Amino acid sequence: MTLKVHHLQVSQSERIVWLAEELGIDYELVIHKRDPFLSPQSIKDLNPIGQAPVIQDGSLTLAESGAITEYIIQKYGNGRLALGPDHKDWPQYLYWFHFANGNLHPQMSRVMVLKHCHVDESEFHAQRHFAQLAKFLRFFDNHVKDNEWLAGTEFTAADVMNVFPLTTMRTFFAYDLSEYPNILNYLKRATEREGYKKARAKGDPELPLMIDGKPPAQFFDKLKAEGKI
Template identity: 50%
Template sequence: MLTVHHLGKSQSERIVWLCEELGIPYELKRYTRDSVTMLAPPDYKALHPIGAAPVVTDGDLVLAESGAIVDYIIAKYGDGRLVLRADHPDFAQFLYWFHFANGTLQAGMGRLMLLNRLKLAHDNPMLVATKARVDRAFDLVDARVREAEYLAGSSFTTADIMIGFSLTTMRYFQPYDLARWPNVVRYLGRVGARPAYRRAMEKGDPGMALLLS
């Protein structure tokens, strides 16, 4: 059986959410971060050489990386759901936003988090440039969800699942005020109201406040 190894407050929430959206059978194993370092515990790091979330196992397979896991689950268990075919008019948008989530937004927020931990001066050129890049990423998301219900258009897809963590739970690690992006807030209201999202978050991180605004 497919097993989702979920590290609390991590990108593996995407995988729990995906499984709930698809309604497929899976086993959920939860792991707690070290209370001091906030890093994964040794038994989680031992799952895969990268030592980070997410990780799934499926029979003898051990697979890491959010995008790879999402693609694997969709290909093996998705039955064509939550993705757009190549002949769909919004296929390119779907591809772009699916990869934008980790390639641009999450990467930028991760860099900003690390720079802030160095306690650099507020006018440090690297800090200023990184913050501006993350702001531009939020600007792009805000513009997209102003004109479309979901990132790929009218259909909810894995692109929305991929970006959800960066817009919400990632802000526990890198706080970000969304007041400048009202369309993002409205979008989070839409995706955050989905029953599968609510089930996933309650199963994976019970009691955690959801940063949907």
């Protein structure tokens, strides 16, 4: 029975397609299109909270990109792309793996909501959230200045987890990365990997790479132009 990876286009489920391509595992890719912005019924049928990614493995249905990543690495990847307790960079691996969904992505989401709601950016709490995101990005930028990959010299699942909030997520809110040259170089390294290219070609062939400093074209503008919202 083949592992099924359900990918919602233009979303963080690109992580799982990328992971599967990096590991070179046998899997079936099932593509879902946004309707018009959120998940279509086909994803809601798989996940009660309607979010992608989702995988199906025999009778198992599993959501949550971090959980799926660990599951696939352990069950199908012989532990590849994860570092274990015997590796000197294990703590770094754990830190950056969890930084993605524990800090970077949630902070991006908060700032995205503030932008979408056109809040007064000089307001105390808004300022705090913008400053927090800038702090995270400066911290990330400093880290990848001297480290080829997040856990050190080896490309790992920590990289797979962190690239989405710095690339595709920016089509949902216009965030400029020009002040972070090391992040931009890191994103170039990551997206030049064969596994990333294959994942993009299969999962989101029409989506541009969002690795420039200037913000990419906005998804909502496209939907508006198409009369979908």
